Amino acid sequence: MDTLHFETAEQLRLACRRGQFSAPTSGLAEGYQQGNIVILPSALADDFLRYCVRNPKPAPILGISEVGDPRLPSLGADLDIRFDAPRYRVFRNGEAVDTVTDIEALWRDDFVTFVLGCSFSFETALLRADIPVRHIEAGRNVAMYETNIETAPSGPFSGPMVVSMRSFTPQDAIRAIILSSHLPQAHGAPVHIGDPSQIGISDLAKPDFGDAPVIHPGDVTVFWACGVTPQTAIRHARPEIAITHAPGHMLVTDLRTEIA
Incomplete structure (x- = not known):
């Protein structure tokens, strides 16, 4: 197969x-x-x-x-x-x-x-809309980062949110945000756009999980909440x-x- x-x-x-x-x-x-x-x-x-x-x-x-x-x-x-x-x-x-x-x-x-x-579930919508998904084109895993955004605790579970990052041209970033917002079961709209330092990410080239991202000149970086977040809660x-x-x-x- x-x-x-x-x-x-x-x-x-x-x-x-x-x-x-x-x-x-x-x-x-x-x-x-x-x-x-x-x-x-x-x-x-x-x-x-x-x-x-x-x-x-x-x-x-x-x-x-x-x-x-x-x-x-x-x-x-x-x-x-x-x-x-x-x-x-x-x-x-x-x-x-x-x-x-x-x-x-x-x-x-x-x-x-x-x-x-x-x-990953909303990437289908991006691909069908002819929006390039850089990590798929490069054959890489998506880049994921721990942030300074704290999750709401429950019992022993707590810790920072993890985000996944995808970069786009400005026009495609707008379209990707709109498409993802219609899929709340796939994390919905992004939690941050632009400057990664505002959410505690110091170096985009060194993700905490996944592979280094592909970012083209002029790209906008867009960050979605990520389901790896519970793994940080497990550590706590x-x-x-x-x-x-x-x-x-x-x-x-x-x-x-x-x-x-």
Whole structure:
């Protein structure tokens, strides 16, 4: 299977499950909503749910599993969260200790899975509007940065917002802002435009997650809330174990991205 041309979300998930695909998912399975993953012991699920509700820009909820159930049928009839993302990050006591391509050996009967919206989902709208998405053109992961914007805490969960950055010509930036604002489940409108130092980013060439960005002369930098934000909250909460997607390596669901 050509890993660059998945026609459906199911095809991409099956490739992950079979060990045939483990790369970033930006620009793949066009038209399907992509999701950030957070898996926690059930004792922390209520606090994390409140964290998401209090911070809907970085953590819009697409789905929540039953306790101990690796399936999320509302997001995909055959979906199995243990295998169906390209890469996972494993946290122990708040520290990222490993990156793996499946979590079967780590699965526990008390796990609850949260799937949160992703800005990769609105990239379909940009591409269909002939707006260049620089990191996709360059074959790179999107650049992501921790900011000085604090999220609203819930229980042990707190910390700074992470943002993803895309650069555009001024005209395309306006169009990208309008298109993304129609997709709140994919983080909606950006949280900042222009000078990165105003949100605590000192060097755009050195993102905290993802790859260095491609910025053309005259480009406007646009910053969207990012679903990696809960990974900073996990560092603050220090649960005995937590599992997330590796940044940029999303779960692709069967939910369609509706284009305005």
